[in-house]
Amino acid sequence: MPRLNRGPTLALLCAVYFGAGLSLASIGPNLSALAANVDRDVALIGSQFTAFSLGTVVVQFVVGPFSDRYGQRTVLSLGLLMMGLGILGESLSRELTLLLVFAGLGGLGFGSILSSGSVLVPRLFPVRGTSALNLVNLFFGVGSIVGPLVAGRALAQLGSPLPALWLGAGLLLGLFPLALLAAEADVPAEGALNGSVPWLLVLLLGCLLLVYSGTEIALGGWAALYLEIGADMAPAQAAIAVAGFWFALTVGRGAGALLGLRFSALQVLLMTIILLLSGSVLLFFMVGNPTGSIGALLVLGLAFGPIFPTTMALVALTSGGRGTAAAVALAIGNSGGAIIPPLMGLVLSRAGPPAVALLVVISTSIVFLLACAVVVVSRRAQQL
Template structure:
């Protein structure tokens, strides 16, 4: 007689049936990792592209004296060139976003580079001020497309390294912002057309590196949590996006506010004009250095942690800037702490709202709008409160950024 128990022991066990429910609860990866950039030259060219858009944004200011003389402009009228540039930038962000996923990345980036180069050349050669403003608008359109397009591709194309790569990319923007005024200063403001023409020519070779950019659309996915369940109410998503926009608008307003008002504040509290200008240059330099320094840290710490520390350090530094002996050093620290917020927040936003395809465009466009409105708004408040209140006003905005970050951490519970 056969011993059935022995037979059962000798019979190899059958594989357990696949349990679909078990796999349904397995968290999905935070990011897919397709080859968005298929060659190293494409990545390098993207960084060079960010050097150029940083330089372009910084070229208009130093050219204002020559623009006023050439076209007979008031200071406010000459400042419209940068405003036209930013208006074009916002339009470029929104236009690129509408075409993202419909038109190939190479084609859109190529068109953006061409628009920026054409606008810069037209600005240099414009015979009248209205034509110059139109050219600045055109250059800004390309600027916005490059800014949003490369930020979007870097935010979704490098997997867990996306935050680090975004900080490196945006650090190159800072390099351009430092180099732009240096070029105008070396050539002389009256030779700004030659600088803008040279800028246009340097942009064109980047078109040759676009073959290393994939046309594949990348859509990030996120681990669903109780705070972000599948089918969550639209109102909850709107709240998250609203707070992200608030964080971006305020932090860009602080960035522009320090850059614009630091020299005036330092002179008001007793520092010389030369030292005040140097301290402001150090502030921009520290912002660039900060992004390079955060890149390796982003591989070890979460975006939430980095932004929380950044906002807390930024707030403390602005409070210290109200103490005259510490002010120049405190402003430099502000540059160091504010540096990671913009590039580090984008991957977090994509994880928190993976199905809100236009979220990235919304916050980048809002940040540009914040840069445009920060100057006049802060100026009106300073007229009422006095220049000495500049660091305290900015510290209040920074504290709001910290509160917004803490709210987002509780609401998204992103990993």
């Protein structure tokens, strides 16, 4: 069969990221259902975030050489297969150990999807890589809106939010045959300027991703319970509010795509991180206020939107599109999902919403300081 050119491949990646966003955003509203399936406390189910994130980290150690040999198309295809089966397995598991195994498999798949998309898009669109990556990740946000809405509707109509996970897994597995036809981009002959990779910048950007991604995953996963406990909201209402968080994130991705046409990737990153810090402060002062808490989550979602694709665009820019640099940044960055989400669940269950809001302020402040360090190092290297 004929291969897809870069336009249809970009559309395919948008669909893949939509399915991934739908699946991941459905996990939060399904935490209680997953806990009931394995007959464990819901706080313990937070360990699935750790297993999932460990999978996304571990796969980065092999995805670089694997993609060099077999291509990004193969990495993307295997990622769809593993994530789809992992999400489906989680929803059907009746033992905690089995659930964690499938969560790890899903993480392996998601890490493969992130790696292939973050490398393939800038290579296919070298001039507008920041905008193209934000566009693809915008569809992740669209899926993240749909997921909680489907979960909330299924809970209200069917008594269980699990169909949202089944829908996400079905989309991912259904896209597998098309991924086998995706376009393949040439590997750059050398890395960044002077044929070398500025590893200090890559490491700083990876650390920024670590704190950012861990905080985003934690808020997306625990926001529903945070609102139920701290703002006395009904589960169905909280699920809709979480959908609003992902809607704001999607708008942020769209804004990032537009801003990337006018501003540099580093400028876009700084603007969004300042907004992120402002949203975290608002969340802290609005604890217990339903309207204020939802408003703060919307600001945070808007700010979260452009950070991941813009950061990965910076990694591609500084490394000359080297897959190894992207893998290193993702390996560091995805570690945040293994640390911050379970920590937030523990803080929420033992110290309550005010402590969670303080944790968000601390984490976003660290993101801001790391962004400042990136500016200083990049100016000294004169590469951005």
